[in-house]
Amino acid sequence: MPDILLCRLELLDETDITLDLSKKAFGHQLLEEAFRYVSVREKDYFGLRFENEKGLKEWLDALKPIKKQLRDAAHSFKFLVKFYPSKPSDLQDEATRYLFCLQLRKDLINGRLPCSVDTATLLASLAVQSEFGEYDPLEHDDGYLESFSMLDNEPPEFVERVAKLHATHGKMVPTEADYMFIEECSKLSFYGIHFYNTMLDKKESKGKLGVSHEGISVFEGDLPHLHLKIIHQWFKVTEVFFHRKKLGLTVAVDEKTCTGSSSETFHFRFERESLCKIVWKSIVEHHTFFRRHKPDELPKDSLFNRTMSHRYSGRTQKQVIDDAFLPDGTKKPEAEFARTSSLTRQHFRVAAPRYTSASSLHARAKLAKDVSPVPSPSKLRSPASMCSLGAGNGRALSNGSGSPAYTPSPSSDFEGRASLSAVVL
Known part of the structure; x- marks a missing residue:
C-alpha cells in the first residue's frame, strides 16, 4: 500500500492502536482521530509526541504534513498531556480528569514528579480508590495491591501503608478520587513542567x-x-x-x-x-x-x-472552558466513557468506533472483553474534608493567585x- 501511512499510537492506558492515513495527511487529521478514539472533549490539553530522526522528542504540529515532520523516523506516537492546568477545577469533564490521572501516575513512576513518601502514599491510595472503589476486607485481601506501582523505588511497607489509607476513604466515588489526586499533584514543585x-x-x-x-x-x-x-x-x-x-x-x-x-x-x-x-x-x-x-x-x-x-x-484554555458551557451558563452533557483498571490490563476504550466511510482512517486495537460501568458521580466534597494525611511537598512555584491569566499581551x-x-x- 504505497499511498498509506501507518501510524502507531500508544495511549495513556498503554493501549496500542494503529491508524491508516494517506501519506499526504496533515497532523490535525491524526490528532482528530486520536481524540475521537479516546472520546475526549477537552482535547486541546493533549497532544501526540514522537521521537524525531535526531532522537529528540517533540509534539506533532497540526498544521504540517506528518511525513515532513517525521522524515525517516518511525511513525510511532504517544498520546500525552501537553498542557497542565494550575488546578483540577479547570478541567470540566470527568473523562479529562481520568486521563490526567493516568498521565500523572506515569509522571510519578518515571520520576518526573518527585514527592515525599507521605505524599506518594496519599496519591497511591487515591489511585487505588479510583480503580477499586470502597475498601472491602472480604474482597481486598492482603495481596490485592501486589501488582500496583506508584514509585520507581518504593520504600518498605509502602503497599501496606497505601492499603491502610485506602480503607479510610470510605464510599468516595472515582470522580472524587480523581479530583483529589490531581489537586494533590498540582501542589508538587515540579507539577506540569x-x-x-x-x-x-x-x-x-x-x-x-x-x-x-x-x-x-x-x-x-x-x-x-x-x-x-x-x-x-x-x-x-x-x-x-x-x-x-x-x-x-x-x-x-x-x-x-x-x-x-x-x-x-x-x-x-x-x-x-x-x-x-x-x-x-x-x-x-x-x-x-x-x-x-x-x-x-x-x-x-x-x-x-x-x-x-x-x-x-x-x-486556548479560556476557549476550552467556555466551550464546555451553553450560552445560558448550563454545562454541556459529557461524553460517555469507560473506566478500566491498569492493574488488570483492561484497556480504556470507547463504547463503539465512530469511523465513517467518508474517513480514510481505520483503527485496529486490542479490546478488553469486559468493561466495568462508571459509577454515577456524586457532588464533590471539599478535598480538605476527605483526608487527614500530611500535605507532603508544598507548592514551590506559585504565582500567588493559583490561576492562569487570560489577558492578552499588548x-x-x-x-x-x-x-x-x-x-x-
Missing part, C-alpha cells in the same frame, strides 16, 4: 529550563535535586527569540506595568539548534494557551510566512527572520 537541558551562563554551567502554565523556570542541577533560580511568569515575558543554538527571553522589569519599557534579556544555550527550536515552540504554545483569549492569526499575505514562524493552532504579532526567529508576546 516540561524540562529541557540547557547551559545557563557564560561559564556553561548545566541546568534545566522549565516551561509550564506559570511561565518559564530556570533550574540548577538535575532531577530530583533541582534548585530553582528564577521563574519568569508569563505576564512579564515580552519576547522570545532564538538564533541557532541560543534562546533569548526579554522580560519586563517593571512589575506594575510589564510593558517592556524597562526590560532585561536572558540567554540560554542548547546542545543542538533543533532542540533550541523545540523549546522556542513550546514557549510560544504555552504562552498562547494559558495567556491569550484566542490564538493569533497570521495574515495569508504576510512576509513572515516565507521565513521562520510558528503559532499555536488549537483553542502585541500579538509573530516576527520571523531568516537567521533569527522571534515572537513578541
Whole structure:
C-alpha cells in the first residue's frame, strides 16, 4: 500500500492502536482521530509526541504534513498531556480528569514528579480508590495491591501503608478520587513542567529550563535535586527569540506595568539548534494557551510566512472552558466513557468506533472483553474534608493567585527572520 501511512499510537492506558492515513495527511487529521478514539472533549490539553530522526522528542504540529515532520523516523506516537492546568477545577469533564490521572501516575513512576513518601502514599491510595472503589476486607485481601506501582523505588511497607489509607476513604466515588489526586499533584514543585537541558551562563554551567502554565523556570542541577533560580511568569515575558543554538527571553522589569519599557534579556544555550527550536515552540504554545483569549492569526499575505514562524493552532484554555458551557451558563452533557483498571490490563476504550466511510482512517486495537460501568458521580466534597494525611511537598512555584491569566499581551504579532526567529508576546 504505497499511498498509506501507518501510524502507531500508544495511549495513556498503554493501549496500542494503529491508524491508516494517506501519506499526504496533515497532523490535525491524526490528532482528530486520536481524540475521537479516546472520546475526549477537552482535547486541546493533549497532544501526540514522537521521537524525531535526531532522537529528540517533540509534539506533532497540526498544521504540517506528518511525513515532513517525521522524515525517516518511525511513525510511532504517544498520546500525552501537553498542557497542565494550575488546578483540577479547570478541567470540566470527568473523562479529562481520568486521563490526567493516568498521565500523572506515569509522571510519578518515571520520576518526573518527585514527592515525599507521605505524599506518594496519599496519591497511591487515591489511585487505588479510583480503580477499586470502597475498601472491602472480604474482597481486598492482603495481596490485592501486589501488582500496583506508584514509585520507581518504593520504600518498605509502602503497599501496606497505601492499603491502610485506602480503607479510610470510605464510599468516595472515582470522580472524587480523581479530583483529589490531581489537586494533590498540582501542589508538587515540579507539577506540569516540561524540562529541557540547557547551559545557563557564560561559564556553561548545566541546568534545566522549565516551561509550564506559570511561565518559564530556570533550574540548577538535575532531577530530583533541582534548585530553582528564577521563574519568569508569563505576564512579564515580552519576547522570545532564538538564533541557532541560543534562546533569548526579554522580560519586563517593571512589575506594575510589564510593558517592556524597562526590560532585561536572558540567554540560554542548547546542545543542538533543533532542540533550541523545540523549546522556542513550546514557549510560544504555552504562552498562547494559558495567556491569550484566542490564538493569533497570521495574515495569508504576510512576509513572515516565507521565513521562520510558528503559532499555536488549537483553542486556548479560556476557549476550552467556555466551550464546555451553553450560552445560558448550563454545562454541556459529557461524553460517555469507560473506566478500566491498569492493574488488570483492561484497556480504556470507547463504547463503539465512530469511523465513517467518508474517513480514510481505520483503527485496529486490542479490546478488553469486559468493561466495568462508571459509577454515577456524586457532588464533590471539599478535598480538605476527605483526608487527614500530611500535605507532603508544598507548592514551590506559585504565582500567588493559583490561576492562569487570560489577558492578552499588548502585541500579538509573530516576527520571523531568516537567521533569527522571534515572537513578541
